[in-house]
Amino acid sequence: MNRRRKLWTLFSSMLYISAFTFGGGFVIVSLMQKKFVDQLHWLEEEEMLDMTALAQASPGAIAVNASILVGRKVAGWSGMAVAVLGTILPPMLVLSAVSLAYQAFATNPWVAAALKGMQAGVAAVIVDVSWRLGSRVVKERDPLAMGLMVVAFLLSYAAHVNVIYLILGAALLGIAKALWMGKRRAA
Numbered sequence: 001m002n003r004r005r006k007l008w009t010l011f012s013s014m015l016y017i018s019a020f021t022f023g024g025g026f027v028i029v030s031l032m033q034k035k036f037v038d039q040l041h042w043l044e045e046e047e048m049l050d051m052t053a054l055a056q057a058s059p060g061a062i063a064v065n066a067s068i069l070v071g072r073k074v075a076g077w078s079g080m081a082v083a084v085l086g087t088i089l090p091p092m093l094v095l096s097a098v099s100l101a102y103q104a105f106a107t108n109p110w111v112a113a114a115l116k117g118m119q120a121g122v123a124a125v126i127v128d129v130s131w132r133l134g135s136r137v138v139k140e141r142d143p144l145a146m147g148l149m150v151v152a153f154l155l156s157y158a159a160h161v162n163v164i165y166l167i168l169g170a171a172l173l174g175i176a177k178a179l180w181m182g183k184r185r186a187a
Helices: 003-019 025-039 045-057 062-100 102-107 109-140 143-157 163-186
Strands: none
Touching (some): 003 062, 143 163
């Protein structure tokens, strides 16, 4: 596939995914995986899961972060630019239109009912992505990673610890483990 066609495919895929996805980043990431891993075979599943984790851990919208990572991996800096443009155009246009008629949307019972219905679908997609990430950790049979996953969940759910602290703590433990394993191999 030539470069121009690849960039167009990347842009149009991200535009389509972003335009017809409701519910935030994890929903978009799931569809990105289907498109770029399963259909186009531009990425491996493990790469996409790693990008999802990095996009979630980075500041900003997960959908934009993931499009940056996927675009850069697929087609370099220009790929990153077109992927981000494709991702942000639909919400910018929709939010601009909604902001012009906010009162009409806010009080419309049909809009409220549609949003309530979409919540169930969004929750299902988030559970799907969480299941995939969690099952990958379990498949690796790394006791530290499995323990960290359980502890992070409990701290987040039961103790209401801010996710930023959990991500930073997990990153530090991952770095510490990598350093420790590196020293063990060198010895």
